[in-house]
Amino acid sequence: MTEAIYVQLLYLACGAFLLTGVLVLWRRDLSAIIRLFALQGLALGALILVLAAYQRDLALALVGVGVGGLRAGLLPYVMRRALAAAGAHRETRPLVNAATSLLVAAVLAMLAYAISRPLTQLAPGPTIRAVPVALTVLLVGFFVLVTRRRALSQVVGFLLMDNAITATAFLTTSGVPLVVELGVSLDVLLAVLVLYTLTDRIRASFGGTDLDELRELHD
C-alpha cells in the first residue's frame, strides 16, 4: 500500500467516523441512531484495518476485526433488543433542539482541534492529524449524553465517547497493550449490559424510559 493511498483511506475512514457521529445529533428516531452507531463501529473497524494493513501487523488486524465485531455487531444487537423491549422509538423533547445541537457540534469541533494541539505538536504525522476527528466525536458523545432524555440515547452517547477514545488510542499509538485492550472491551460490554438491565428496570418501575421521570432523588 503506498503512502498516499494509505493516508487517503485512513482519512476516509475518519470522515465516515465523524459523519456518523454527527448525524446521531440529527436523528430523533432511536432505531436510526442505533444504525448510525453500528455504521460508526464499522468505520472504526475499517480504520484499524487500514492501520494494520499499512503496518503489516496481523495482530492489529485481528484486533480491528474484534473491535469492529463488538461495536458494529454485538453492541447494536443488545441495543436493538433493548429498543424492541422498550417500545418507545423516538427521542422526545431533547433538552436542546436538533438545529442548535448541530451548531453546537460545530463549536465542539473547533474545541476538539484546540485541545489536540499538544498532540499534533509532539508527533506530526498523518494519524495524529486525525486525532481532532476522534475528539470531536468524543465531545459530541458527551453532548448527546447530557442533552438527551431517553435511556437508550444516553447509552449511545456513552458509546460514542467510548468509540472516540478507542479511535484516539489507535490513531495515536496503534492501540494500548493487549491486556488493557481486552479489559477495556470487556468493561464496555459489561457496562452496556448493566445499562441494558437497568433500562429494563427503569421501564418496569417508572413505566417508560424517559429519564425525566427519574427525579425521586434530589436535595
Add this chain to the structure above:
Amino acid sequence: MAGVVLQVVLVGLGSPLLVGVMRQVRARLEGRAGAGIWQPWRDLRKLMRRQPITPAGTGWMFRAAPLLLPGTALVVASVVPLVTTASPLDGVADLFAVTALLTLGSVALALAGLDTGTAFGGMGASREVTVLALVEPTILLSVFALSVPAGSTNLGDIVTAAAEHPLSLISPVSLLAAVALVIVSIAETGRIPVDNPATHLELTMIHEAMTLEYAGLDLALIEWASAMRLSLLLGLLAGLFAPWGIATAGAGPLALLVAAVVIALKVTVLGGLLAASEVFMAKLRLFRIPELLAGSFLMALLAVAASYFLA
C-alpha cells in the same frame, strides 16, 4: 471564448429542458404519462406572448427583479466551469463572486415579493430569507473547503486541481462538502424536501409565494431563471465532484463539443436522480427546515475543518 458562449447557450436553452426531464421522470415513476420534456419551453412561449401586468402600488423593485434574476444567472453561467475552465471573465469566476451573484438574484426576488405588499408575498419573502441565511454560508464554506487543497478560491482552479488528482475526491473533505452542497442545492432551488415546486399551498410554499403576482413575460423570465439556477447548481456539483471531461484552456472545438455533451449528460443524470428521490420523499415541515440546513452548515464547517486538520 467559444467555450463560454457554448456554455451560456447550453445553460440558457437546456435549463427548461432539464426541468422537463425531471417532471417527466417524476410522472413516469408516479405512473402518469407526463407532458413530455418540451412542456416547460411551451409554457415559457405561452407566457411570453401574454401581457405582463404589475399590481398597483408596486415600485421599481418589482419590475427590476425579473431582469436581475436571469441576468445574474447568465453571468454565473458564463463564469462557472461547466464546459470549460477557461473563462474570459476568469477574475469573476471566484467562489465568493459566484455566491454573491446567486444571492443577489434571490434577494431581488425576495424584495419583489415584499414589494407587492400582499400577505403571501411577504410570507414567501420571509421564508426565503430564512432559508437563504443558512444556505449562502453553507455554499461558501463547502466550496471553500474544496478550495483549500487547490490553494485558490477560483472555481476554475479548483476544478482543474480536482481533475488532476482524482484520488483527492475520496477524502472526508469532499465527502462532507458533497453532502452539504447537495442539501443546500436542493434548498436553494426550492425542491422537495424543502419546498415543493408543484404546489401553491400557502402553508408551505416558499418560492412560489413570491412569484404569485407576476404574469406574462415577467413570469416567464423568473421561471426561466429558476430553471437556470437549478441547472447551474447541478452543473457546479457535477464539476466539483466529477470533474472529468471538462475542457481546459486551449482545448480545440472538438474537445469543447465533447465537454458540452458530457456536462449535459451529467446534469441530466443528476436531475433524474433528484426527481426520482423526490418521489420517495415527503416534504419536511417548515419548522424542521432550519434543522436540515443547520446540519448541512455543520457538514460544510466540518469539511473546512477537515481540510485543515487532515491536509
Add this chain to the structure above:
Amino acid sequence: MTASLVTAPIVVPLLSAAGYAVFGWNRRTAWLGAVAAAGLLVGAALLAAGTRGGAVLAALGLLRADALSAYMLIVIGVVALPAMLAGPAYLAAEAAAGHVSPAAARRYGMLTQMFLAAMALAVLAANLGLVWVAVEATTIVTAFLVGHRHTREATEAAWKYVVICSVGIGLALLGVVLVYFAALHAGLSEAQGLDLAMLTERATGLDPGVTRLAVLLLVLGFGTKAGLAPMHAWLPDAHSQAPAPVSALMSGVLLSVAFYAILRVKVIADQALGPDFARVLLVVAALGSLAVAAALLLAQRDYKRLLAYSSIEHMGLLALGAAVGDALALAAVLLHVLGHGLAKSVLFLGAGHIQHAVGSSRISALGGLLARAPLLGGTFGLGLLALLGLPPFSLFASELGIARAGFPSGLGWAVVVAFTLMLVIVAAVGRHARLMLLGPAPAVAAEPGIRVPRAVAGSLVAALAVCVLLGVTTAPLDGLLRSAAAIATGAAP
C-alpha cells in the same frame, strides 16, 4: 512466597465469590464473606511486612506491591471486615421484610466479593491501564449492588451511578491513552509504556503538553470515582440507596481506592510537569468539594445522604492534603483514609440498622435515638464525632497534620478556606446530630427496641476503638505510613 502473597488479596475474595456462586447464600456460607475479608486483612498485613525491603512483582509483572499498595490493602481489609460481618444480618432483615429472594442473596454474596477483588486489583496493579480496568470493574460490580433493592429510588441511583461514573472513567481512559502516547515518544517500550514504576522513573522525559492534558483527564476521571467536585452528583444517590454494608464499602474504601489512583498519577505529574500543575487541579477539586458538601449539608433532611455528603467533604480534604504534597501531608492523608474508612463504615452500618427499625431515612423521623437504642445511638454519635474530627479520634490527628503541612507549603490560604468550610459543616452536622440523637424517645416508641446483632455491635465498637487507638498513637503503622508517604511524594520508587 511474597509473590503469592501479592496475588492472595485478589484470589481470596474471588474464591469466596465462586463459593457463593456454587453454594448460594445460606446459613453456612453467610460468613464466608467475612472470612475472606479477614483473609484479605491478614494478607495485607503480611504484605506490609514483605514489602519492607522494596516493591514485589507478581503475575508476570502485572501486579506490583509496595508500601503504598500494602497500606491501601490494609484499609480495604479493615473496612471490609465489619461490612462483611454486617452482611448476614442485613440480608436476614431484608429477607424478613420480603425484599430478597435466594437468587438475589446469592448475587449479593458474589458481587460484594468481586467488589473486594476489584479494589484489591486496583491497588496492586503495576500498570496504569490495569488500574483503570479495575476501577471501572468496581463500577460495574457495584451497579447491581446499588440497585439491589429494585425500588424506583434504587434504580434511579444505579442509573446515575453507572452513567456518570462510566463517563468519568471514560475520560480517565483517554488520559491513559495519552500517557501511553507520551511514554512511547519518551522512548519507553510498548511493554513499559503504562508501567507505573517505569513511568515514574522516566517521567521527566514525557512531553509536557500531552502530559498536562493526560493528567487533567486522569484527575477528572478518577476524581469522578472519588466523588470530588464537579463530578460528584452520583455519590449521594448511590451511597444512600445501596445496602448498608455496600454503602460502608463504597464510602469507606472505594472512594479512597479511586483517590489512590490520583496519588499515583500525581507522582508522575509532579516529575513531568513540576508540582504546580497537579496542585492547582487538586486545590480546585478540594475547595469545590468542601463547598458543595457544606452547602448541601446545611439543609440536609436525610441521614444517609448526610453521610454521603460528608464523604465528599472528606475526599476534598484528602485532595487538599495531596495538593500540599510533602511527606507530612501525605502521611496525614493516608492516616485520614484509614480513619475515615473506619468512621464511615461504623456510621453506614449503624444507619442501615436505624433505617430498618424506623423505616425511614429522614432525619425528622428519628429523635431520641440515644434513649431508644443506647448502643446503636452511642456508636452512631461517636462515629459522627469522629467524622467531625474531634479528638481523640484519628481524624483529628490527620486533619491537624494536613493543616500543619499546609501553611509552610504556601497553601495556607486554601487551608484557611477549607477549615472555614469545615466549621460550617461541623455546625450543620452537629445540629442534625442533636436532632437525631438527643431528646426524649418519641411517643410512638411503643415499637420494639432496635436490636443489633452481636457480631455487628462488636465490629462497630471495635472499629471505633481502632479509630481512637490510631488517634492516640500511630506506632504500629509508623513505618508503613512513612514508607507509603515516601512513595506518594515520589521520594522513594
